[in-house]
Amino acid sequence: MSMESSVTERAAELSAQTIDARRVKIDRMFAGLLVIQYLAGIAGAFAVSPYAWAGKERVLHMHVWIAILAGAGIAILPVLLAIFRPGTALTRHVIAASQMLSSALLIHLTGGRIETHFHVFGSLAFLAFYLDWKVLLTATTVVAADHFLRGVYWPESVYGVTNPEWWRFLEHAAWVVFEDIFLVWACILGLREMNTASARQAEVEHLSEQEQLKSAALEMALAEIRSAPATA
Amino acid sequence: MSARRRIIALVLIASAAIWVTTIALALDAMRKFESTPGIAADAPQRWPSLQAIDRNANGSTLVMLIHPHCSCSRASIHELAEIIEAAPRTLHTFVFVYRPKESAAGWEQTDVTRAAAGLRRTTLVIDQDGAAARRFGGFTSGQTFLYDREGRLRYAGGVTSLRGHAGLNGGRAAVIRLANTESGKATHPVFGCAINSR
Numbered sequence: 001m002s003m004e005s006s007v008t009e010r011a012a013e014l015s016a017q018t019i020d021a022r023r024v025k026i027d028r029m030f031a032g033l034l035v036i037q038y039l040a041g042i043a044g045a046f047a048v049s050p051y052a053w054a055g056k057e058r059v060l061h062m063h064v065w066i067a068i069l070a071g072a073g074i075a076i077l078p079v080l081l082a083i084f085r086p087g088t089a090l091t092r093h094v095i096a097a098s099q100m101l102s103s104a105l106l107i108h109l110t111g112g113r114i115e116t117h118f119h120v121f122g123s124l125a126f127l128a129f130y131l132d133w134k135v136l137l138t139a140t141t142v143v144a145a146d147h148f149l150r151g152v153y154w155p156e157s158v159y160g161v162t163n164p165e166w167w168r169f170l171e172h173a174a175w176v177v178f179e180d181i182f183l184v185w186a187c188i189l190g191l192r193e194m195n196t197a198s199a200r201q202a203e204v205e206h207l208s209e210q211e212q213l214k215s216a217a218l219e220m221a222l223a224e225i226r227s228a229p230a231t232a
Numbered sequence: 233m234s235a236r237r238r239i240i241a242l243v244l245i246a247s248a249a250i251w252v253t254t255i256a257l258a259l260d261a262m263r264k265f266e267s268t269p270g271i272a273a274d275a276p277q278r279w280p281s282l283q284a285i286d287r288n289a290n291g292s293t294l295v296m297l298i299h300p301h302c303s304c305s306r307a308s309i310h311e312l313a314e315i316i317e318a319a320p321r322t323l324h325t326f327v328f329v330y331r332p333k334e335s336a337a338g339w340e341q342t343d344v345t346r347a348a349a350g351l352r353r354t355t356l357v358i359d360q361d362g363a364a365a366r367r368f369g370g371f372t373s374g375q376t377f378l379y380d381r382e383g384r385l386r387y388a389g390g391v392t393s394l395r396g397h398a399g400l401n402g403g404r405a406a407v408i409r410l411a412n413t414e415s416g417k418a419t420h421p422v423f424g425c426a427i428n429s430r
Contacts, residue, residue, distance in 0.1 A: 049303030054426040056332035062265045073254020077247040084240045111396040156393035
């Protein structure tokens with residue numbers, strides 16, 4: 001094997017190790033975040049709308065049930081994948097989809113508050129930590145599909161009117177795509193920088209190895225000279 | 233495959249099934265809950281006679297029935313504020329806050345009531361056991377009525393698009409239009425907790 005190819009192989013190996021370790025950490029971060037969001041959703045539902053009333057009678061509000069059951073349903077798969085299959089592409093994509101579904105749930109629980117929509121944009125930024133632009137594509141597809149389907153079957157829930165223009169979901173999705181453009185660029189840049197750092201490390205390792213070989217050869221030569229009998 | 237790996241695979245497959253089912257069921261449950269309106273009012277076509285409450289003689293009169301503990305009614309109050317801002321200054325609003333018989337002191341003092349009390353050109357009335365709501369033929373919190381200066385009913389309905397959703401909607405737009413033109417009639421579904429039963 002040539003010297004160059006062995007350095008390239010080592011650089012690729014270092015790159016893969018670094019990115020894998022990073023993605024495992026991000027998976028665990030999201031597992032924690034999904035659990036926190038789940039608990040926050042339940043606390044929020046209890047704080048904002050604990051009961052539905054009929055006169056003076058009250059029953060637990062539908063929002064509380066939705067927060068408990070739907071919240072658990074959304075979080076269970078990504079959390080288990082993060083525990084048992086960390087670092088895999090499947091785990092990342094399920095986490096991306098679940099994070100967007102959590103946004104939709106929180107938006108619903110807060111009665112469609114515009115402020116809760118910031119959760120979508122914050123989540124996209126967190127997903128960019130993976131340095132995998134395809135994950136952003138999955139998240140964006142879930143957001144766009146949610147808006148498109150609700151726009152078709154339940155337009156009041158998104159736009160407040162019963163007959164919005166067919167392209168309204170594109171307007172909402174365009175703001176997500178606007179953020180995506182910069183996040184995708186940052187992901188590609190981050191990966192390139194990681195690869196450059198790995199290539200440098202591989203070169204340093206190779207040079208250090210060469211130096212060690214040279215030192216060993218020199219030591220051997222010196223030892224031979226010292227042990228040779230004086231003939232003069 | 234070891235027994236542990238098999239168990240993990242089964243757990244992941246089961247959780248994937250739960251994940252997909254939850255998304256479908258939750259979406260459907262939310263849609264049904266939020267888009268199911270309350271009982272529509274059987275409103276009198278002329279302003280009803282009420283104890284100690286007179287209709288506005290200088291312009292239209294807007295009435296909203298509120299259950300103070302109904303979280304969905306926060307959105308109705310939010311929409312009512314928008315309507316009051318967009319309607320002529322001659323419009324006067326009454327918000328009737330439901331209070332059941334034998335309820336504890338201060339039962340009706342909630343953030344919904346406080347928000348209603350802060351509305352401009354609005355009189356807050358405590359509606360003992362829903363008596364006024366019955367006079368207006370209303371059953372659901374958020375139910376709104378608009379009577380013109382002659383006492384004719386112009387609007388009966390809600391002012392939100394869904395349960396607890398503030399924002400642009402047909403009910404709000406209709407009330408603003410009718411308050412400004414004082415001609416025509418309109419209705420819209422009402423979303424909120426029950427005050428009285430039919």
